[in-house]
Amino acid sequence: MINVDALKRIVGDDYVVTKRDQIQGYLADETYLGVLPKPAENVVVVKPANPEEISAVLKLANEEKTPVYPRGGGTGLVGAAVPTRDGIVLSLERLDKVIEVDKDNMMVVAEGGVTLEQLLHEVEANDLLFPPHPGDEGAQVGGMIACNAGGTRAVKYGVVRNYVKGLEVVLPTGEIVQMGGKLLKNNTGLDLMHLIIDCEGILGIITKATMRLYPKSGATATLVISFDDRRAAIATVPKILQAGIIPLAIEYTEKSLMEDTAAHVNMTWPAKQGSAQLIVIMAEANEDQLYGMCEQLSEIAEKNGAVDVLMAETTAEQGEILKIRSEVGNAVKPKVCDALDVTVPPAAISDMLDAIDKVAEKYGIFIPVVGHAGDGNLHPNMFWEYQEKGLLKDAKKEIYEAAIRLGGVISGEHGVGKTRLEQMEMSFDPKSRELMCGIKKLFDPNGILSPDNAIC
Ligand SMILES: Cc1cc2nc3c(=O)[nH]c(=O)nc-3n(C[C@H](O)[C@H](O)[C@H](O)COP(=O)(O)OP(=O)(O)OC[C@H]3O[C@@H](n4cnc5c(N)ncnc54)[C@H](O)[C@@H]3O)c2cc1C
Structure with missing residues (x-):
């Protein structure tokens, strides 16, 4: 039983929400529907105003052994904020200064x-x-x-x-x-x-x-560098960095995916050549530095097999490219039941992409990938269709295994949350997991804060 009266005494009547229809928005996050955890039945949303009220809520939860789920913006992609046991969702929304x-x-x-x-x-x-x-x-x-x-x-x-x-x-x-x-x-x-x-x-x-x-950067430009060959595209990334050019972002993408996304938002993808593309965002102190760097970057790209370098200079042109890139997730979302977040050492990206291709070939499926090429972080999109064919679990497992084999991890930025807990066993040796669970116990002896999440 959740002690609603005691919670109301701590935060005030207006900030304890119990009606299911008023808390729907707090029961899910942005996790893909194929893996979104099912929320518990008996959930209360509490909206404290300050750390002192949060402290009182946690003391009460400890006395009554009630699970508490901290909630931020609810934009997480691994179900971490979803309350899967009867308990309290503690929203930070009033700590907004x-x-x-x-x-x-x-x-x-x-x-x-x-x-x-x-x-x-x-x-x-x-x-x-x-x-x-x-x-x-x-x-x-x-x-x-x-x-x-x-x-x-x-x-x-x-x-x-x-x-x-x-x-x-x-x-x-x-x-x-x-x-x-x-x-x-x-x-x-x-x-x-x-x-x-x-x-x-x-x-x-x-x-x-x-x-x-x-x-603040004084001048920015966005380049789309096109290649006919994916390996050449990826191999160009370390060449750029070794030359002392450190862009804000180096994104890997596939032209067909960008064209589909552009069509989805009634826009046109401007880079017409090649099949594999790098989107490079440059930010420098002033225009002289920026143009010098972009020129050097174009030369490196061409030397490494680029078939086209498109440079967007105006804010509007740059905005269009970045808008289309940011819409990829939304454009494919209806087809996607989960998006992975594997990360490998940057020099192993090509091998990781080959490994993903092999999985796709083995199961006769298409796995579109976008990723942060400069960071070794890839997001293979897993379609509903694989789940319908009963292939999803095996295909995911093989991608995870390939990432670990290449010296990588199952998540580079989205986290483990609830949707990747099962893969913790393949990610760490038993002693490391024991240490993690020991640290959790030290901080949270009654295990009330966000159970079944992140580590165990
Ligand atoms: C369209 C889209 C694009 C995204 N792109 C990226 C990306 O490029 N890179 C990336 O890293 N992520 C990305 N994300 C994932 C997401 O935005 C991040 O994980 C973000 O950091 C989550 O913040 P949040 O406030 O929404 O947290 P929530 O989703 O509310 O919570 C996430 C976890 O943090 C905990 N938490 C929240 N607030 C607190 C707090 N105050 N104290 C303690 N714990 C707390 C929750 O309990 C939960 O475990 C993307 C998400 C979307 C929807």
Whole structure:
């Protein structure tokens, strides 16, 4: 039984929602329907206003052994925020303030429920840059940190972990703790903050974060580099990086997929040649630097077999390319029952793509892939059709096995959540799993925070 009266005493009557029709939006996230976990029957949504109220909710949940599911923007793709046991969904939506953009320290301090859209708005208004960009700006600061989100811009600036310098966290047992601060160096004690980052909400609730900012880029360009041969496209990526050109993003895609996506949104994909394409986003301090780099980049691409280099300079042209790229997920979504997130060492991407082709060939299916080529992170789209033919489980397993064989992992950015828990066994040796479960037990002795998620 969930103690609704006690919850109302903590957060106020208006912030405890029990009616099923009013909580539907909190029972799912953006996970593909083929793997979306089924929510529990008896769920209450609680919307605290501050860390103290969150602390009181967690203390109560511990006394009554009630599961608590932290919820950010609900944009996760692995069912992590879905309440699969009777219990409380704890929404961070009222912790929605950007507390400070500190220009001198180049840091932003924001509450856990601030959306990426809000954060970008405040930071850009101060002429600074927060580079990470997981595709959906509805994601919240706490959710992005709990998932260590990646996104396209990780090539130059890295994933969310690289930005987080300080956290305020409410532990599962209710204590409110501070970790780190506006510090670029901090070697004091064990780094608990980095355990919280990427814990997928199982070790604590992030209520406030201090994150590093960068200067705004002065000039940007987007290039689409086309190749007739996929291996040549992928082999060009390290050549670009070795030349000291570090783009914001290097995305791998297939022309046919981009043309279909463009048609889906009534647009035209501008790069007409080749079959395999790299979308490269360049961001430099000024136009001189930008054009110098783009010229060098084109030469490298042509030397490595590119059949066409299209450069979009105006904001509108760049916007069109990026709009079509960002719509790929939506365009294929009706056909897709799950999208994988395998990551291999960047130099092994071609082998990984070959391995995916082999799986497709073996089962007589088509597996379209998009991915962050600069990061070794690929998203093979798994169609409903494979499930209908009874092939999905085996095809996924073989892709995961290939990734691990190539020195990779089953998830590079979306996380394990609930949909990839089964694959944890193939990802870690028993001792590593024992250590992870031991850490969880230390933080959360009663196992109330987000059970059946991320590790065990
Ligand atoms: C169209 C689209 C594109 C995407 N592209 C990318 C991409 O390129 N790269 C990428 O990395 N991800 C991507 N994602 C996935 C998603 O946006 C990220 O995982 C994001 O970080 C989740 O944030 P959220 O606030 O929505 O979290 P939720 O989905 O609400 O929750 C995710 C997990 O975090 C926990 N959590 C949420 N808030 C907190 C908190 N305050 N404290 C503790 N735990 C918390 C939840 O319990 C859950 O376990 C994409 C999603 C969509 C829909």
